[in-house]
Amino acid sequence: GQQVMQIPQYQHVQEGEDFTTYCNSSTTLSNIQWYKQRPGGHPVFLIQLVKSGEVKKQKRLTFQFGEAKKNSSLHITATQTTDVGTYFCAASASGSRLTFGEGTQLTVNP
Amino acid sequence: SAVISQKPSRDICQRGTSLTIQCQVDSQVTMMFWYRQQPGQSLTLIATANQGSEATYESGFVIDKFPISRPNLTFSTLTVSNMSPEDSSIYLCSVEEGLETDTQYFGPGTRLTVL
Secondary structure, eight states: OOOEEEEOSEEEEETTOOEEEEEEESSOOSEEEEEEEOTTSOOEEEEEEOSTTOEEEETTEEEEEOTTSSEEEEEESSOOGGGOEEEEEEEEOTTOOOEEOOOEEEEEEO | OOOEEEEOSEEEEOTTOOEEEEEEESSOOSEEEEEEEOTTOOOEEEEEEETTSOOEEOTTOOTTTSOEEEEETTEEEEEEOSOOGGGOEEEEEEEEOSTTOOOEEEOOOEEEEEO
8 A cells, every 4th residue: 555654753842833744655646634633532634635736724734735746744833732732644546545644743842 | 524432432351352342423424444543653444344245454454353343324343353462552433524535534432451
């Protein structure tokens, strides 16, 4: 199956700093999705990107899909303590099942 | 989105025993999925459960170890058989919503510890 690489594995920031996690694939993707998992919780769907070069925003979160549809990023502006958790990308290519990245664990120091 | 419940929420089991995890959805869904998430790790798909047909297992997972039932469009069970400590993990069921997307909505998970 396809591999989805996600970096960094961990990120520690001070409250108010920005945060970015990156997701990369060697194959062209049909779509990419982002999920957030709070400590002790289950993954919750955030957004799906489908189009080449697509950019979507949810308040302080900006999601981007690369022009070649092989990479994506999630950027959080001015992090808050409520942003703590693990952010997963998940991607599928034509004919394949959804594959989750390894996740980026974000901690925010108040 | 669908509301998904799982039972039990957690359990501690002895080596060699089996545990059946239940997943209930508040609406009819075509496809249900079972994932495993080991501590601090990503989500790994175990199998896809379709109503009226055999479950489809991913590489590395077999029916004898993880038998699955899907008796109707709102319910599924996953059994973890002949457990060993390596089976300690969180088991999550999920559903897809919408015909045009593979977006996953997850249940709260079952935290399994095998001694």
